Amino acid sequence: MFSKILIANRGEIAVRIIRACKEMGISTVAVYSQADRNALHVALADESYCIGAPEASDSYLNEERIISAAVLSGAQAIHPGYGFLSENAHFARLCRKNGLVFIGPDPDSMERLSDKAVLKELIAGTKLQVIPGTKALEDVSEAKARAEQLGYPVMLKACAGGGGRGIRLIRGEEDLETAWLQAGSEALAAFGDGSLYLEKYVFPARHVELQIMADEHGNAVCLGERDCSLQRRNQKLIEETPSPAVTPAMRADIIAPAVEAVKQIGYVGVGTLEFLLDREGNFWFMEMNVRLQVEHCVTEMLTGIDIVKWQIRIAAGIPLSFRQEEIRMSGSAIECRINALSCGTLNMLHIPGGPSVRFETALIDGTSVTPYYDSLVGKLIVHAATREEALRKLSAALCELVIDGIPTNIEEQLRIVEDERFISGNYDLTFMGNR
Secondary structure, three states: OOOEEEEOOOHHHHHHHHHHHHHOOOEEEEEEEHHHOOOHHHHHOOEEEEEEOOOHHHOOOOHHHHHHHHHHHOOOEEEOOOOOOOOOHHHHHHHHHOOOEEOOOOHHHHHHHHOHHHHHHHHHOOOOEEOOEOOOOOOHHHHHHHHHHHOOOEEEEEEEEEOOEEEEEEOOHHHHHHHHHHHHHHHHHHHOOOOEEEEEOOOOEEEEEEEEEEOOOOOEEEEEEEEEEEEEOOEEEEEEEOOOOOOHHHHHHHHHHHHHHHHHOOOOEEEEEEEEEEOOOOEEEEEEEOOOOOOHHHHHHHHOOOHHHHHHHHHOOOOOOOOHHHOOOOOEEEEEEEEEOOOEEOOEEEOOOOOOEEEEEOOOOOOEEOOOOOOEEEEEEEEEOOHHHHHHHHHHHHHHOEEEOOOEOHHHHHHHHOOHHHHHOOOOOOOOOOO
């Protein structure tokens, strides 16, 4: 097991990883930008290093400075969290070159699986159903020809995409050329790769993902599904597990081939298989995230398994200590993402309490939300014996949560949680007006 880990991230996920390390007896190293010098993750870590200016490109995306901090501190491994460098194969190789363990999949696997078009080809060779689509397209002329073959409407997506960027819904050929330019530019700016592919638009549908873990000894498990259908412009707002749309029989039918597919493609680490679930109950494979997900907390609440700790253990070569049949999924867990609506400085924070109420955040009095990073300031998660009880608990917790000085979406989240459509569980990707 590692004795010291550097966390190459910031905010609530850096705090989450530091806490897991402390519980495992592992020393921690924080890196921070000039804007984050007074951040909670810096205070909690055993040591910390400033790696640059506030802009992410000069700090949290600066590979050389992060590696230098790791080597200087004597860290043995780097945990990238999510976002930033978490799916960057070049950075993973740089870690290896400098004698550091990257806590995630190996670089070759990451490179192979991070291209969504290539990944869909690999998954097509398993027992999972793949949404009909294309490989990476050469130009807009090829896109028009392939869209005609698939039949409109289609989705135009970035091959190296994530976080809802580089995605456009195309209803007809007249929309394709403009969307091609927009999505390509967006993907190039966000991922350094502007390549695009097409897939058939599945509508109406729910966004359901499976949390998987696989070790280097050939063991793999699935920790159930999460429903992530509450989205605005492809950005998730609320996640819950189990999904109200997935029956025990459906769950059993999808978990077995999903675990087998993970083994077949040779994946090692924590990851997520993402699907669109249509009204007929068919799971259509969409993509795979080869990292920790923002919403991993609801799965931890449901199963009692600490995903972050197991991510670290797997990277250290430790085999999974349990098998699929030993996993217990009890009750219902729901998460609301609390986002800042604009910049501000925290004057007061009141976190709701009570059994099975969890608030993941890096906020402390005096924290300033700056324009440099993601707007997520916290995640409110609850767990209860039933979904009905979990909804009541979440509503009460949202009413109690106070973040003064920073405008947030708490009121909007409360309206969603108390909306009869959400309470019924009969919702899909169109809930927030997405089409």
